[in-house]
Amino acid sequence: MLRIVVTVCMVVLSAACAQLPRAEFQAYRESVKAAQTAAEPMIADYAVAERAELLERMRTDSERAYDDYFPGFRISDSDALSTIDMPPGAGAVERAFRGIAAYNDTLAALAENRNIDEARGQLGQIIGDIGGIVPGSEAGQAVARGVSDLVLTVLSPAIAADNRAEFKRILLEGKPKVAALIAVLRAHTPTQYSTTTRLLSRRADQDPPPPDRAEVINRINAWHRAFADYVALLGIMEQRLDDLAQAVENPKSAPLLARAAAGAAQLRAYADALRLSLAQLRATI
Amino acid sequence: MAQDNQDKAREELQAQKSALVKARRAATDQASKAAATEAIDRLDRAISDINIAVASQLGAKVDALVADLDEIRTRHSLDAVSALGRSVQKLRRLKDTVDGHG
Numbered sequence: 001m002l003r004i005v006v007t008v009c010m011v012v013l014s015a016a017c018a019q020l021p022r023a024e025f026q027a028y029r030e031s032v033k034a035a036q037t038a039a040e041p042m043i044a045d046y047a048v049a050e051r052a053e054l055l056e057r058m059r060t061d062s063e064r065a066y067d068d069y070f071p072g073f074r075i076s077d078s079d080a081l082s083t084i085d086m087p088p089g090a091g092a093v094e095r096a097f098r099g100i101a102a103y104n105d106t107l108a109a110l111a112e113n114r115n116i117d118e119a120r121g122q123l124g125q126i127i128g129d130i131g132g133i134v135p136g137s138e139a140g141q142a143v144a145r146g147v148s149d150l151v152l153t154v155l156s157p158a159i160a161a162d163n164r165a166e167f168k169r170i171l172l173e174g175k176p177k178v179a180a181l182i183a184v185l186r187a188h189t190p191t192q193y194s195t196t197t198r199l200l201s202r203r204a205d206q207d208p209p210p211p212d213r214a215e216v217i218n219r220i221n222a223w224h225r226a227f228a229d230y231v232a233l234l235g236i237m238e239q240r241l242d243d244l245a246q247a248v249e250n251p252k253s254a255p256l257l258a259r260a261a262a263g264a265a266q267l268r269a270y271a272d273a274l275r276l277s278l279a280q281l282r283a284t285i
Numbered sequence: 286m287a288q289d290n291q292d293k294a295r296e297e298l299q300a301q302k303s304a305l306v307k308a309r310r311a312a313t314d315q316a317s318k319a320a321a322t323e324a325i326d327r328l329d330r331a332i333s334d335i336n337i338a339v340a341s342q343l344g345a346k347v348d349a350l351v352a353d354l355d356e357i358r359t360r361h362s363l364d365a366v367s368a369l370g371r372s373v374q375k376l377r378r379l380k381d382t383v384d385g386h387g
Contacts, residue, residue, distance in 0.1 A: 050336075053333055053337065054337065056333070057337060060330070087340070088340045088341050088343065088344050089336075089339070089341075089343055090340075091344065092340070092343040092344040092346075092347040092348075093343070093347075095344075095347050095351060096347045096350075096351065098351075099350070099354050099355070100354075102354075102358070103357075103358055106358040106359075106363065109363065110363065115363060115364060115368045116368075118364065119368065119369055155369060155372050155373070155376075158373075158375060158376055159368045159372045162368055162371050162375065163363075163368065166361060166363060170357055170358050173357045174357045174358060177350050177353045177354045178354065180350050181347065181350050181354075184343070184346050184347060184350065187288055188339070188340075190295065191291075191295075191335070191339040194295060194299075194332065194336050195336045195340070198332075198333070202329065205302075205306040205325070207310055207318065207322070209310075
């Protein structure tokens, strides 16, 4: 009995010693949410522009027959014409954000010990099922419930410690991959910008200039600012990920906590600026 | 072509295009304007070629990284039963250590 008490105490003690850096994790998640929220309307506009670019390519392809309609269909036409699926570039940007979001959801599930509640629910379900199968087992069920509560009470700290260990492993092993995804998203912005503003640029360049040239140029400049803010948000996301990884490796670092708080204000400023840029763009459509 | 080179090539094409757009605006004869328009369209198409090429390469890069990330986050099952199982195993190991010292 003493051994069990010692064992459980050791597990509880180790669990208490290794707390998760919640402030840094929260700051990181907020930065991803801000970047993703900003990216969504930009991805939608990129998809429309990318389809238009691909469709124009199909129409001007000298190897294809086109006379206001296509007499033949190629499987690759789906990229330009399907509105169910995303075209290649926009689809990839969306998948990158989805991949990061899935990673964050796993970290959040571990930080919140969601599997402990799940275990409680599953054990309760099993006990309930046994009660339904074996008639007259009410007394046994009450005992089983008591045992299950006891088991979970004893094991919860151990599961929580396991969750923290997994959190650390997933965070540190996944960090270079997330950083690489952020770098890929950032490196893609010149192409995304070029495609998104292509038709506007073409209109601005017309000779003689169109009557709404000033308005078209305002929209291109608004996109320029929106992309600048988007890149800044990606940078903040990367910085918050670095802070989180450092906090996991060096727990209870006060300067990191202070930086997370300061970073939250900076993040809100960038996110507000980007929302304003995108709202201005939409108002002029 | 590496993406940095593609970005650089696009910028060079855009600079050439901007110069031609300005020259066309300044030109007074129709022949010069027509020649500039043809060159601008060609440059526009070359820029578009780069955009399409870069976009088509992006998917493979993203998918490889997301697959790595998925492998990392799902390597150990995190559901309730697996977490319980792992915790029981750890407790057993701890108990064996305590027994060993006792």
